[in-house]
Amino acid sequence: MPRTPMLRIALRNVFAHKARLLMTAFAVMLGVTFISGSLVYGDSQNRAATARATDGYERVAVSVASDVVPSSGGRAAGIDARTVRKLAKLPGVSVAAGRVDGFAAVDDRAGRLLGHGSHRGGNFAPGADGTDPAYHFTRGAGPTRDRTVALDESTAAKGGYRVGDTVRVGTDKGAASYTLSGVFRADGTKLPSGGSLTLFTAESAQRLFLAPGRYQNVELTAGPGVDVPQLLSRVEAVLPAGTSAVTGARLGQIEARLAAGDSDTMSQIMVGFAAVALFVAAFLISNTFTMLIARRTRELALMRAVGASRTQVRRVLLTESLLVGAVASAAGLVVGIGAAALLQKLFAPAETPAAPLVLAPTSVLVPLLTGTALTVLAAWLPSRRAMAVPPVAALAAAEPAAPARTGSRRTVFGAALLLTGTAAVVYGALTTGQDARTVIGGGAALVVTGAITLVPLLARPFVALLRPLLARVHPVHGDLAARNTVRDPRRTGATAAALAIALALASGLSVLGASATQYLDRATTHDFTADYLVKPAEGGMRMTPESAAPLEKLPGARFSPLNQSTDYRVGGVSSVLTGVDPATIGRLLRYDVVEGSLDRLAEGQVAVADFKARQAGWHVGQTLPLERGGGKRGSVTIGAVYRADEQSDLMPSITAPDSLVARYDSAPNTAGILVATDGGPGRAALAGVGHALGDNPALAVLDEDGIRAQDTSGIGDQLNLFYALLSMALVIAALGIANTLAMSVRERRTEIGTLRALGMDRAGVAGMIRVEALLVGALGAAVGTLTGVFLGWALGRTLQESVVGYALVIPWGRLALGVLLALAGALLASVGPARRAARGPNALVFSGR
Template sequence: MFRTALRNVLAHKARLLMTVFAVMLGVTFVTGSLVYGDSQKQAAVDRASAGYDRISLNVSPNSVPGAPPATLDARTATSLAEVPGVAAAAGRVNGFAAVADREGRLLGSADFRKGGNFAPGKDGKDPAYAFTEGSGPVDGKAVALDEASAAKGGYRVGDTVRVGTSTGAESYRLSGVFRTDASKLSSGGSLVLFDDATAQRLYLEPGRYTDIEITAAPGTDTTQLLARVEAVIPKDSTAVTGAFLARLQANRASSGSDTMSQIMVGFAAVALFVATFLISNTFTMLVSRRTRELALMRAVGATRKQVRRILLTESVLVGLVASVAGILAGTGVAALLQALFSSADSPDAPLTLLPSTVIIALVVGTVLPVIAAWVPVRRAMAIPPVAALGAAEPAAPAHAGSLRTRIGAALLLTGAAATLYGALAADGDARTVIGLGAALTLTGAIGLIPLLSQPFTALLRPLLLRYSPVHGDLAARNTVRDPRRTGATAAALAIALALASGLSVLGASATQYLDGATTRDITADYLVQAPSGGQRMTPATAEPLKKLTGATYSPLNQSTEYQIGGVRSVLTGVDPAAIGRLLRYEVTAGSLDSLAQGKVAVADYKARANGWKVGQSLPVKRLDQQGELTIGAIYRADEQSKVLPSITAPDSLVARFDSTPHTDSIVVATAGGPGRAQHASVVKALGDNPALSVLDKEAIRSEDTSGIGNQLNIFYALLSMALMIAALGIANTLAMSVLERRKEIGTLRALGLDRAGVTRMIRIEALLVGALGAAVGTVMGVFTGWALGNTLQESVAGYALVIPWGRLALGVLLALAGALLASLWPARRAAGVDIPAATAAQ
């Protein structure tokens, strides 16, 4: 049986290649997804742990929760340098430092703008930094900059660099450009080095360090050195090895990469699900085409069991060959994904092919073909040999009362009902219910696609007949000839388009909401903010804006720890005379002018939750201070707004309870409105400080929505894998269909249909299948996107459904283009059919 199976596999080269191709596609994208995810995870781990091999020991003070960060003094560093076996003990200082390029744009990502100290040893070098240009700073007038930031900012040694820290901004001469490892500089970040004294002045106190790095002398045992160091360091500090720090950072990076790994596994599952339809469709066509051959084997004495074993053995052989090819191709796909998603800020990620990935790929490549072949084999074995020998092309119509149709309808109705319930109930488990309902709905729709293919084709038939009466009619008939095959081919496209459409709806709705949640509340020209981890703004930060002629401004001074009417609250102090012209207050009761009288204005959601009304006086308490305040106005606000506070108070009222409020942001309106000159004047008035961002509405919009856009682009790119599988599935299905219909195509050619006509007919068939899958998938995606978005409306005021017609249309066009491209090779093969040989075939 094995020899017979091998002979059958090798006897039909074209059939073999198309079957291998179908299985290989599934293995390719499963392997590609897993290899890409593992490679990114390994790269993050390698980068996070890099550099700690140069650190023998690290000494750091023990931090007390709620207390200021602890430090170490210079005497500790001196004592450690004298411990036997210690080659050097370098005190380190860390803090925030912001550098802008020549156009004023901040360098580095928000959470990784750092400053540190250059700590040279006796040889004048700091082992943590390798200088590519110049040297480290040796006085308070110079700084050094990491290589990537210097290149982005356009800085060379000798240039003047403006650096902002938590204490303000100063100009320095660039003394050098360096490279370093991840222990000092995170991927995508920026690092500024100061000399020792300057770094201590800016971040700590003279003679203090954040931690101390120890380098062991050659030949020193680290364990013994650790014991000697622990005997010297203060009791409230800890010494650990560099190897321990490397493991700690690697574990953190691994945990942080788990989300990407889960996403990649999810997309691998989607790709596998889509590929299953392709593989099943291919084997169904394959067994159907060999019905007469199998019947002949039965007629000459082979039992059903033997024939079944031959076919399943063939599927295993095909699966093994396809698995190996898919693993190789999948590794190439992972390399392509890295090239597409890589950036200057992302770590290098050498391809990582784990044994588990190989095992999964082999299992997928061999088990799926066996499962896919099982149903058509059983169906073929149920046909009596005599009937099969005399059969023409067996049709497989989808009847309205068939078991498949009934199950599909039940799943569709159940899933739709569950999705609607989840969307309208909007309770805590709503999204889980919607997810399950959407899965059932999509599964049911896939089961009904064979039935839907007939009315869908009938709907488009008049358009096809107008475009091409003969070829359109032939294509429409061929499409509905085998609805199951058409449905299975279109189902792959439907899955990809459903996911893409759902993401598009959610992304467009969230983008519009985030845009409106901030920009609609600002009538000022600019919003001044401090980057994450940067300068702590105070009311005094806004004082320099007084010298701007015609400018109106107000800091938003947040003050916490209030108990107002027994309710924990936050007050935001503003300038009562200016705030009405800077923020859009939609007052629903009272008047905003009451702020000038010492009263407060409350957001409607805050007032509604606590039963507060205009004119009501409430007791207020903060720490050991007590008083009373009166509500003078209630205004409509979005709880998620970044600028409109829950309680707006005059700054004089806040100052009574809190002498050091935190200024969250400053809103500024200039005399001439927004513009390049006005922006420059605001920046200059604030001291040309890179640690302060001056954002216009477009910059705010871009900052708030860029994250969603970037994530959607990655998801779209990953979903394109499923779309590619679906398109290639159309190509494979059409190619095998051409093999089945050689006699029919030859007859049509003999009756006068030219090569161009055959090509057009095949292309129209592909477009019909593509349109069916795109239509079902888009409808399912929009429905699911609406349902998920509806659960946000209760908790997120202002969220509304947005249908991104342009993106949806683009998705449909891409599906049709993919289907058309997929038809090129089958159409060419059909056009090249030899007429005499085809018409003579049995």
């Protein structure tokens, strides 16, 4: 047969079977949509993050910064005003703006913290014309008098503030009320995304954040035509010791790399889930072409009988898959770009407009080539099997689907993969070391592949297990559905496998997420017996022991700061001491003392966590030499040993009386303040603690639920994102069920017509198809859920060595929800095929069709 008609034959076949190929093309389109949308959105986010991080550096020719930090001791930190004036007089410098910044949080009118993430404060540095090039004021003007501030427009909008309103701002020095002088827009170098920015006068900012008359850095703006490298040389020649200079362009490059790294992580996660979606789509594509080719066995045999070679017939089939894959991939690319644009608008920060889309060549070519190649590859295997059938045998009778036999090579291969993978996963779970998770990852791939290979073999026993239940619910329809489901185990297995992959990933994530959430919940709240924990707001102020002093005025309150002091060597072991109030700490934290007594804290002794004592070989009554950086020496005696989780944020590794810590460290960092009130927690008690602390928005007052929510919210957010991404795989798996049922209904027109002629009504036919869909969905859900729980257990085991107290938690409710969603998806996928089957005439069997 000549080659030229091959393309025409392929095109004719595609249009002849367009209804059957539609769902396959839709699955390819969904997978390509996911990966193209991920790539385009990731590139756009990278570009937007880079632009935001570098926004503003173009106006900075040279930046001068102090190398001395305020806590370092010795000479005063920062750059003095005399140096700023000297820099301003250098040739080529048009503006020298001294900058100082620190933590500043803003309350709304109800006393709630505005913004999330970083809360920053800075100074308004007007030039000779009264403007600051870093800020563009949309309302009012910059602060020029004491007790006046300006807010970024996003924060002002969230709080409903207008120029002239009173705004409460909290800093490390406490909270105070200010008059709002103006609202501004700032570039990316100043305004943290999602956070807040408050501008003070230079004098106020220096007093709050550094020291009077000193700046943390100076931004130099060059005049027109000034050579920046030459300006940098002039600046470096006059800089005092302890300061350094760098060009704004160099700072922009550093920030761009940091921003791109953060965006790349999210992009990689999305691309990973896109790969899962495409992998699931491969089963649908392969299954569809297998059924199509099986139905066209006579047609293909006739082509070979009239002179077409195996290569030519295979080329026709692969050309069909190429056409379907190319068209579907192109459609997926277009839809993916649209999805990326929608995501850009939905998730753009409120304070900035949506970034423009970036269409890089890779983001266009990779989805197109991947989708097309995957379609051709998925069609290659069934075309190869079809060519193995002799033309005479194919013309004599359609090749029946071969059932999965226990002794077949496929079964042996699948069993070998499953057993090898299971052994590797169990070995990795029961051993420790850095390679354990790598071993589990490799074993998991083998387990999933083996399980998918064996799903056809599991179809018969699984349906047999459910047949008694089906017989009770629908004696006739259920039995017919069970027989039809196992009529072609390979087709059923391939359809269920796609669903199994999605459920395996979702179930594994659910097990890990539930276990980690329970562990974090226990680690953060089990030892908490106080009513409230006072902590700095996120990214906030540094608390000191004096921060707790205002609570002395709160009637009936018992409290203790957690004064963390570092840089110790106790008994030759690097240690951190946490100073507490010996008189109240036993009421505020649950100390499970296993040896000694906590009362010995009042005698100047220390209490040690059991893991610390075990690692160092310490015991109660032992006196240890103590040395702190700076040459201070002494000794401590261990008065108690208590059980503690090494990962706990609250329970210290070494608890010491605050008087002992004060002896060696005059400025410890207060990690939090534990507070107990008369009558326990409540709205009035919460308001009382907040009021005693000056109603400072920089301080968060958390009860047990607040601590739990703060520490476990990150896991919940990540799981929700992963579930949303996995939903694409579930949609594709449901399409596979719909496609399989649709083709099965077409193949069984005569059979369904016979049933209608024998008295089965339309509802009975539709019910039979729905039960078939539910059986396929239940098989995939069962295999996927069991596989996911097993892999989740194994990965969790690798955490138990480093995370004491981590235990396996089976989230029965979440797993049941996953199974119900899978069954609901299968039932929804059966609606169309069931309707078509029910509409068939009852005399179809007599028509000869």
